[in-house]
Amino acid sequence: MRRKVIAGNWKMNMTPSQAVKLVTELRPNVNNPDVDVVFCVPSIDIVPVVEAVKGSNIHIGAENVYYQEKGAFTGELSPEMLVDAGVSHVIIGHSERRMYFNESNTVLNLKMHKVLEHGIIPILCCGETLEQREKGITLDFVKEQIVEAYVTKEQVLHTIVAYEPIWAIGTGKVATTAQAQEVCGFIRTVFEELYDKETADQIRILYGGSVNASNAAELFAQPDIDGGLVGGASLKPDFADIVNYNK
Ligand code: PEP
Helix, strand or coil, rough: CCCCCEEEEEECCCCHHHHHCCCCCCHHCCCCCCEEEEECCCCHHHHEEEEECCCEEEEECCCCCCCCCCCCCCCCCHHHHHHHHHHCEEECHHHHHHHHHHCCHHHHHHHHHHHHHHCEEEEEEECCCCHHHHHHCCCHHHHHHHHHCCHHHHHHHHCCCCCCCHHHCCHHHHHHHCHHHHHHHHHHHHHHCCCCCHHHHHHHEEEEEECCCCHHHHCCCCCCCCCCCCCCCHHCCCHHHCCCCCC
């Protein structure tokens, strides 16, 4: 039985003081024993938020990382810096980073390997545009994103995937449970081809795209959906209702 993961992606929202206020309010309400709770937060919020969640079950993630150890890479953060600050997870290849910062599958593969070397759990995002869905190339496109970004058999079980159809992110337009399950189930078969069935059965695959407290239970009840990556709805105290989707 795979444990659920429910991760918030705050994107470029929340000043440090707003961030501390939100996690302080949320921490007593996100104690679902069936769920790993992760907040992926802006870099500047990491240190105060790690301090504010100490002693709770909340994990803190970053939204991005660089694939070099150190050096002349102005503006970037290394995996070592993230680990030292208390980060356990990092989002890799969110569609906004692919789109606005030109991150390719090749660069994402370097990031995947580098964060795993440092013991950070990558949450690799994949997902198609509306145009690709309408052309009927969703599965081929998602498969390419997974195959090109992925890692070795020894490392794969320390990773999480998030299927996020771009047309459902921040639009209020959630994929139907059937659409979400179809692609998450397909991703599992890609892992079976790349590794083996036992490995594929253990990898946690999340759905992301306008998840909220009303649709979470149905989405997370699908056989291949092991939780969610939640944007807008993770910025409010009601996020606790998503974490407690099964209560
Ligand atoms: C996201 O940013 O990863 C996301 C899924 O956003 P939203 O939940 O707002 O659609």
